[in-house]
Amino acid sequence: xxxxxxxxxxxxxxxxxxxxxxxxxxxxxxxxxxxxxxxxxxxxxxxxxxxxxxxxxxxxxxxxxxxxxxxxxxxxxxxxxxxxxxxxxxxxxxxxxxxxxxxxxxxxxxxxxxxxxxxxxxxxxxxxxxxxxxxxxxxxxxxxxxxxxxxxxxxxxxxxxxxxxxxxxxxxxxxxxxxxxxxxxxxxxxxxxxxxxxxxxxxxxxxxxxxxxxxxxxxxxxxxxxxxxxxxxxxxxxxxxxxxxxxxxxxxxxxxxxxxxxxxxxxxxxxxxxxxxxxxxxxxxxxxxxxxxxxxxxxxxxxxxxxxxxxxxxxxxxxxxxxxxxxxxx
Amino acid sequence: xxxxxxxxxxxxxxxxxxxxxxxxxxxxxxxxxxxxxxxxxxxxxxxxxxxxxxxxxxxxxxxxxxxxxxxxxxxxxxxxxxxxxxxxxxxxxxxxxxxxxxxxxxxxxxxxxxxxxxxxxxxxxxxxxxxxxxxxxxxxxxxxxxxxxxxxxxxxxxxxxxxxxxxxxxxxxxxxxxxxxxxxxxxxxxxxxxxxxxxxxxxxxxxxxxxxxxxxxxxxxxxxxxxxxxxxxxxxxxxxxxxxxxxxxxxxxxxxxxxxxxxxxxxxxxxxxxxxxxxxxxx
Numbered sequence: 001x002x003x004x005x006x007x008x009x010x011x012x013x014x015x016x017x018x019x020x021x022x023x024x025x026x027x028x029x030x031x032x033x034x035x036x037x038x039x040x041x042x043x044x045x046x047x048x049x050x051x052x053x054x055x056x057x058x059x060x061x062x063x064x065x066x067x068x069x070x071x072x073x074x075x076x077x078x079x080x081x082x083x084x085x086x087x088x089x090x091x092x093x094x095x096x097x098x099x100x101x102x103x104x105x106x107x108x109x110x111x112x113x114x115x116x117x118x119x120x121x122x123x124x125x126x127x128x129x130x131x132x133x134x135x136x137x138x139x140x141x142x143x144x145x146x147x148x149x150x151x152x153x154x155x156x157x158x159x160x161x162x163x164x165x166x167x168x169x170x171x172x173x174x175x176x177x178x179x180x181x182x183x184x185x186x187x188x189x190x191x192x193x194x195x196x197x198x199x200x201x202x203x204x205x206x207x208x209x210x211x212x213x214x215x216x217x218x219x220x221x222x223x224x225x226x227x228x229x230x231x232x233x234x235x236x237x238x239x240x241x242x243x244x245x246x247x248x249x250x251x252x253x254x255x256x257x258x259x260x261x262x263x264x265x266x267x268x269x270x271x272x273x274x275x276x277x278x279x280x281x282x283x284x285x286x287x288x289x290x291x292x293x294x295x296x297x298x299x300x301x302x303x304x305x306x307x308x309x310x311x312x313x314x315x316x317x318x319x320x321x322x323x324x325x326x327x328x329x330x
Numbered sequence: 331x332x333x334x335x336x337x338x339x340x341x342x343x344x345x346x347x348x349x350x351x352x353x354x355x356x357x358x359x360x361x362x363x364x365x366x367x368x369x370x371x372x373x374x375x376x377x378x379x380x381x382x383x384x385x386x387x388x389x390x391x392x393x394x395x396x397x398x399x400x401x402x403x404x405x406x407x408x409x410x411x412x413x414x415x416x417x418x419x420x421x422x423x424x425x426x427x428x429x430x431x432x433x434x435x436x437x438x439x440x441x442x443x444x445x446x447x448x449x450x451x452x453x454x455x456x457x458x459x460x461x462x463x464x465x466x467x468x469x470x471x472x473x474x475x476x477x478x479x480x481x482x483x484x485x486x487x488x489x490x491x492x493x494x495x496x497x498x499x500x501x502x503x504x505x506x507x508x509x510x511x512x513x514x515x516x517x518x519x520x521x522x523x524x525x526x527x528x529x530x531x532x533x534x535x536x537x538x539x540x541x542x543x544x545x546x547x548x549x550x551x552x553x554x555x556x557x558x559x560x561x562x563x564x565x566x567x568x569x570x571x572x573x574x575x576x577x578x579x580x581x582x583x584x585x586x587x588x589x590x591x592x593x594x595x596x597x598x599x600x601x602x603x604x605x606x607x608x609x610x611x612x613x
Contacts, residue, residue: 033449033452033453034452034453034456037449037450037452037453037456038453038456038457040453041453041454041457041465042465045465045466045469046469048469049468049469050471156594156597156598157590157594159597160541160590160593160594160597161586161589161590161593162545162548162549162552162565162568162586162589162590162593163549164548164549164552164565164568165568165582165585165586165589165590168568168571168572168575168582168586169582169583169586171575172575172579172582176575176576176579259458259459260458262458262461263458263459263460263461263549266460266461266464266549266553267549267552267553270552270553271572281464281553282553282554285464285468285553285554285555286554288468290468290469293464293465293468294465294468294469297457297461297462297464297465300457300458300461301456301457301461304456304457304458305456308456
């Protein structure tokens with residue numbers, strides 16, 4: 001009896017790993033239509049933009065013949081779907097067009113700007129997670145206390161404030177009035193603090209709200225009472241028993257917040273002059289540099305899809321229900 | 331009928347008890363009044379330039395001060411409430427109507443229809459909604475209607491998902507079967523029987539949606555998409571005030587406050603509606 005139990009354990013572990021992999025594989029396959037969809041959307045938008053790309057590249061002084069020549073060369077006279085197919089083929093090789101303004105490769109400029117945005121986003125999500133989750137948990141444990149009310153009041157304000165306005169207020173207070181931080185740039189740690197605090201605020205607010213409600217739901221469950229009844233230390237009741245179950249909706253929200261962060265990064269970078277994708281987009285919008293705008297959108301869409309994939313994979317590890325779903329009957 | 335009435339009574343009694351929600355509702359009502367009667371409330375026309383009083387700090391003559399052209403900031407904020415509310419409501423209506431319809435069709439017919447519609451929604455969801463709105467607004471060019479369209483289209487998938495989920499739970503209930511048995515058309519069943527029964531989550535999403543549409547609009551205007559001068563818009567006013575933040579900080583304070591209070595009241599209202607419409611969801 002005893003050894004067979006061990007054997008069963010061993011096999012069920014193997015099954016579990018396989019199940020998770022099947023799930024991950026399925027999610028990766030799902031990405032293909034999404035990528036095709038995003039690229040089609042971006043290409044369609046690019047097609048709809050006003051102005052003739054050939055004229056934009058050659059400038060106002062170009063003759064009609066040279067414009068026609070370039071149109072032929074770029075394949076702009078081909079049917080729509082043929083153009084789209086070429087766009088995809090180029091995109092796979094990392095070529096998503098040339099800027100109307102700087103004439104340089106969009107992919108190159110986007111990849112140059114990407115690290116600053118990643119740094120900003122990671123720093124911000126770290127603040128949002130490490131401040132937001134404990135804040136939510138403490139609010140839940142001390143529900144309706146002064147601390148809870150203040151924290152949730154601030155959270156409501158946090159989700160109602162435009163990010164760029166918060167950024168401007170922080171500049172006003174910490175740079176203009178107090179002179180503690182520089183108002184622009186993104187090279188030193190001191191320069192990174194204000195943009196990261198700005199960008200993290202809405203996410204922090206949402207994460208703390210969800211953590212609170214998720215925790216409130218869990219601490220009313222019977223098994224928490226059981227843990228307390230058997231004399232478990234309160235800290236461990238909360239951290240071991242309650243948190244592990246409260247975490248699932250929190251991870252969902254953290255994943256969704258990456259999208260919000262990428263959105264917020266556009267205006268935040270513009271406010272603090274952070275040389276990231278957001279600033280690149282804003283600059284391109286001002287100069288009507290459509291290939292750059294839509295190239296940036298394509299890039300953000302793909303990055304966001306990959307982040308979502310990562311979150312879903314993380315999910316498969318923390319949520320036993322997914323294993324159950326993909327494991328068939330077992 | 332009586333069941334519907336008691337359901338409604340339950341909603342009102344729960345909603346009335348929620349002070350935050352009531353407060354939000356009154357503030358939104360107040361804002362609508364301000365927007366409608368803007369010409370009566372604003373002491374100056376929104377585009378009246380008077381360089382003799384350019385960039386004056388708040389005073390009795392100009393409550394919120396004046397901008398770089400000597401325009402009264404208070405008057406501009408009052409007029410701008412029109413734009414924000416308009417964009418908020420129209421954008422949400424676009425998203426709600428198209429998204430709701432797509433979601434209902436997807437949920438009702440299932441199979442291939444469902445797959446095609448929902449996979450396209452996945453594509454739209456794969457790009458964060460503000461980024462999507464940026465792409466659409468940049469392509470369509472500046473202008474109020476284009477802005478509404480951009481912000482509205484970006485919210486379609488949310489409504490499609492909500493309505494589809496509700497339709498799926500309703501689809502096989504007996505009263506739908508009964509309606510089919512007496513020969514109602516699919517369109518009639520969706521319109522008369524399914525949509526009224528999945529309104530609660532849609533209303534909540536729409537209220538919160540107006541809030542995020544207003545935030546989105548302000549953001550797009552801030553980065554130079556959307557409303558063009560001299561039309562006053564809160565985000566665009568902030569964008570203009572940015573250059574003067576060192577010397578004339580009051581210019582940055584008031585438009586932002588207006589956005590925040592509006593969005594805050596809508597969030598209060600949305601949270602209150604959710605708790606009142608569906609007590610099970612109470613957090």
